[in-house]
Each structure stands twice: as C-alpha cells, then as structure tokens.
Amino acid sequence: MSCIVHARGLRFAYQTGREILRGVDFQLHRGESVAVFGRNGSGKTTFLLHLNGILRGEGHLRVCDLPVEPPHLRQIRRKIGFLFQDPEDQLFRPTILEDAAFGPRQAGLSREEAEHRARRALASVGMEEDLDRAPYHLSSGEKQRVALAGILAVEPEVLILDEPTTHLDPPARRALIELLQTLPQAKLVVTHDAPFARALCPRAVFFDHGRIVADGPTEEIIRRFGWDLGSPPETSPAPR
Amino acid sequence: MHIPDGYLSPPVMGVLGAASLAGVAAAARKASQALDESRVPLMGMAGAFVFAAQMINFPVAAGASGHLLGGALLAITLGTAPAVVVMTAILAIQALLFQDGGVLALGANVFNMAMAGVAAGGWAWQAFGGPGRRRLAAFAAGSLSALAAACLALAELAASGIRIPGAALGLALGIFALTALLEGAITAAVAAALESVQPGLLGRTHGSPRRALSGLLLASLLLAAAGFLIASSLPDGLEHLAEAIGITGLERAVLAAPMPDYEAKWLGGDWLQKAGAGLLGLIVTAAVCWAAGRWISRWRSA
C-alpha cells in the first residue's frame, strides 16, 4: 500500500452552515513530502484535522487503508503525528520526559518501555539534557522539538506540521529543516514559508476556498501564486 | 479573604471541612456530566485565567485599583457546578504554592469562596437575569458573591474566638461592601465585553422560581452570618442569640473537646462556647434547609 492518505470529495461545514471544505481530492504516498499552501481561512488546517478524525466531514477519506471512523481512530492517531502550531498547546505533562512518553503510555506500553522510547525520540531531535525539568523554560524551538519527539515516540507513518516555522528564528528554522530531512515519514506541511517549503517538499498543493486548485512541483506553485515575496503572482487567487 | 491555618477552632474547621468535602464531591460529579469532553482543558484554562486576570488593574479612584476575584464570572461562564470545582482548584493551588490561605483552612475557604460565593453568584445571575438585564444580573452576581464570601469568613473567625472589636468590625464590613461593589462592577463590565468579543460564552438565564428556595437558603445563611457578627461585638449578644435559637443546652455536648489544651486556648470564656455551638447550629440548619429545598423541588418536578 503506497497510498497512505486518500481523500475524495471531502466536504465540511460548521453547524452554522458555513462551508469550509467544498470537495477536496488529495492523495499522499509513502515517504512523500508535500507543502500545503493557501490563504488564511482557505481550509488547510481544517482539512488536516480530518486526517486524524478530530473533525468529521462527508466524502471519502482513508488513512493508511483505514476509514477515519471511531473503531479505528486510536490506531490512526498513532500513525498520524500532528505537530500543532503552538508547542505550548501540545506540551501538557509536567516534565519533558513525561510529555514525550505520553504517546507510548497511551498506547499501552509500560512506564519503562515508554520512557525508553521517549529518550530515543528525544535524542533523535537533539534533546538529551534536563529531561526531568518542566518544559516551560525552553525556547520555542526547543519546545517544538520536544513536541516533535512526543510524536516520533509512537513511530508514526505520516507527519503533519501546521505552520512549524512561525515562531522560529533563522538558525532554528535551518535546524528544523535538517532534522525533518532525516525523518523517513511522509510529511504534510502547512506553511507560508516558501524557502522552507522549497528546501523540504518537492510537491505542493494550493488551497483556495475549500478546494485544492493546484497540485504540482513546489517551485511551480510558488511562482504561479506568488507565494514568495520576491516574485508577484502569475495568477492571483480569487479575491475574498 | 483567605483564612490562614491556625485561626479556626476545631468545630468550625470540622463542620466546614465536612460541608466542603460533600459539596465539592457533588459539584465534581455534576460537572463531569455538565460540560463536554473538553471540560478539563476548559475548566483548567478558566482557572489559569483567574490567576492571570489578577494582574489587570481596575482603577477605582485616586490611584487605588482592584482586580477580579472571579467566583461570579466563573459561575456565569461555566455554570455553577464547574465553577465550584474550578474555584476549589484555584484555592488549593493558592494554599499550596502561594501560601495564600491555609491548607487545613481549605475547608472553610472553599465553603466561603468556592461554594457560597459561587452559589450566590450563580443564583443572582439566574434570578436577576433576563433579556436586557444581563449587565444588572452580572453586577448582582459579582457583588453578592464577594459579599457572601467575606461575611462568612469574618463570622467564622469571630466564632473561633478571634477578637474583633466593634470599630474594626464596622471598618471590615465597610471594606467588604466596597470590594463587593467593585467585584460587581468588574464582573458586569467583563461580561458585557465578552458578549461582543465572543457571544455565547455567557450562560443562559432562566430566572426560574425554582431557584427561590436556594435563594432563600443563601439569604438566611448571610443574615445569620451578619447577625452573628453584630451579636459577637456586643457583650451579651451571643448568649441571647444562642438562647433565642434554642441550643443553649447543647454546647457542653457538642464542644466536649478531645484535647483539653484546645479548650483552654480557644474558649476563653463561657460565651464563646455558646458562640461555637451557635454557628454550628446555624450551619446545620442551613444544610437541612438546602436538603429540604432540593427534595421539595425534585418532588415537585417528578
């Protein structure tokens, strides 16, 4: 099975009736890295939240060959590692080690085994010291790495990152790119950061008003929609 | 007002502790059903909000300023049972990590601020609320909540034998009244601002007559506390009070102290024994009223 995310005709609307997703077609293959572009409010994050069943819409959606429905959600949420935009929202355990071990613990592992996995994951992101400290004193880059370790500890197949470079300074950005490049998982990265997308993702999709309107090589998408400050768009997205 | 450890007498501590344990356990059960699955983050964040909110100053006059206490606002936005749980959590954190209020005294502080204060706020919001009257209801909720908590605290201190001369009492009550008005104003202003920032955050109001019983209970508790305070500052006031309530014979039995040391230190005189029994009696009466009220309304709606 090389297709690990398969969405067809995905629709979602709030209870108030406001439509956010208007028929999304998308496929993600094993090991692929895809950048997700689009204006704020075009449905990018909403779409991602469907992939691990946090939001439930209509249409066809399969992740790792499983339907995204209650009996399968626990398994899907282990296979999909979701890195939220603000690591502050993601680190809720008292110490770094405990937070990284949370996923494995929830998967039923013993405390020793969970901590072993957590240490391994933390080492892989370069966090090896002070693991018994509280995470609040870390820099945003370090917090993000701890959050990433927490996700890697359960050995996911897909990594979803929601605007990961927002709070990072240039050295931290570079470090994140280097780190992500070493990870074999498929990646879906929502980002406004064109250079970051270029460095990491050969393929990109462009969201507009709840649909994917373009899917192709990253450089082409960036140029077409003017997603890099240096160049104006060849075609502009529909006005709001 | 956070009561520190070592101020309350054992009967007061014991009765309030028992009442709080029962009340908080009941509120926790109810809160687990009331909000949806995201309740722990919501309640926790509301609690953290109260701490953070204390850093925003509300100017009063001539350089003085106050800050939000929070019980009423929590009741309005989360509902009464969750608000009780959140306030309890806040008070416990304050006692353990900020040395604000005692740990043994948590029973009393929870009773005053997390139960009576929140209940008063929630009741006022329901009772006075209605279309176009939300600001007024929020003001009433804030004021009553702060006033109830403060008066109960002072009454408990007096009942424990802490000497409060009449003049100081008057001053304290004056400060409580001002604090209550300020809390009312802040609660009303924040509630109104919340309506525009994110409507739907404020609980709905029914203004139903079923609430009248709990309102009556609260009123009686407050009157009792107020009356007690006034009586305690008069030389024979408490004896008369105890006789009037008809519990003069009880004090020996109730206050047979297990530790003779305690009796000597805490009960410096005959009138204070009666005072202890008096407050005990009032609280028992209040508990009976509340239980009766619940039973009656359940019977009525069955």
Add this chain to the structure above:
Amino acid sequence: MAERIGGRHFAFDEWSRGGSWLHRLDARWKLAAALAALLLTALRGEAWMAAPLPLLLALAARLPAHALAWRAAAVLPFAAVFAGMSWLAGDSTRAAALLWRPYVSALWVSLLMAATPLEEVLAAAARFGAPRLVLEVMHFIWRYLGVLSEQAWRMRTAAAARGADRSFEVSAASLAVLFAASYQRALRVHRAQLARNGGGLR
C-alpha cells in the same frame, strides 16, 4: 495589589526535583505527615517550639531554608492585623499565637511543596480520596497560569504604551479578550490531546 507571576513562583518546581532522601520519600507519607504537623500546630499550644523543625528538615534535604522562611512570611501581613487587635485588647498570648500559628503552618506547607513535585502531591491526594476532577483541573491551572499570565502582562504593557491603562473599560475589554483567548487555547489543547490519544490527563 496584583503582582506579576514570574520566576519566583515557579521556584517550587525547581526545588521539588532535588534528589535528597526527603525528595525520595513516598509522597503519601509526606502529605500525611504535613497534615499531621498542621493539625498539631493548630491545636497544641507548645507547637511553636517545633518551629525550627521544618527549617532543619529543609537544610537536611539541601533545600534553601532561608527562602522557605521568606515564602512563609507571606502570611504575616494578614496575621499582624488580627494579632494587633488581640494585643490591643490586652490578650498578648493570643496575639502571639495569631502570628506564629499561621507562620509555622506555612513553613510546613512550603517544606512539603519544596520536597515534593505538585503532580506527586496531587496523585497522593487522589489516593486519599480527593475528587479526581479537582486534581486534574489543579494540574492544568499550574501548567498554564504562567502562559496566561505572560499574555496578561503583555496586554497590560501594550495598553499602558497606548496611554490607556487607567480606564475601567479598557481593563474589562482586556479581560474579555484574555478569556476568549484562554477558551480558544483550551480547545487547541484538547485537540492536541485527542491527536495523541489522550482524552484527559490520565
């Protein structure tokens, strides 16, 4: 006067992760012992003589006794008012008691929290029968009160920079915005928990 919640309030987090013999004791014993110490302090007149004990234990556990003594002093302003009233009424023994009782009690509580991480105290309380929901909410409050306080502080500074910090309405608006932001954050945290297969904290 509301003070900024800053580094010093999280000192307990640092202190409680030490490795001394006291730190390694089971939290249930420490909690029970602390409660017993508090009861004795409240009920026995001679308990003032045991006042140095928490400080000695702190030293033995390699904790900063002077810092604990200073934290406990937070109770003194309030206590002084009531002690003063008793003293003016001529009862100096009671006045003294109204000072040392809360202070020594605060010393014991500070020692407990300096030698035991909060989550262990909460777990011990759970074993003793405290309602789980209250404990989970407490854990959450402690985790996020720093984050929200920073946000509140930034709002306060921003308002002051615009010359608007002396207005009742501005403060009310700030609180409303802070509350709404806290609410949104709570939803995000909940989603992050769901994404990692956690529905609550345990």
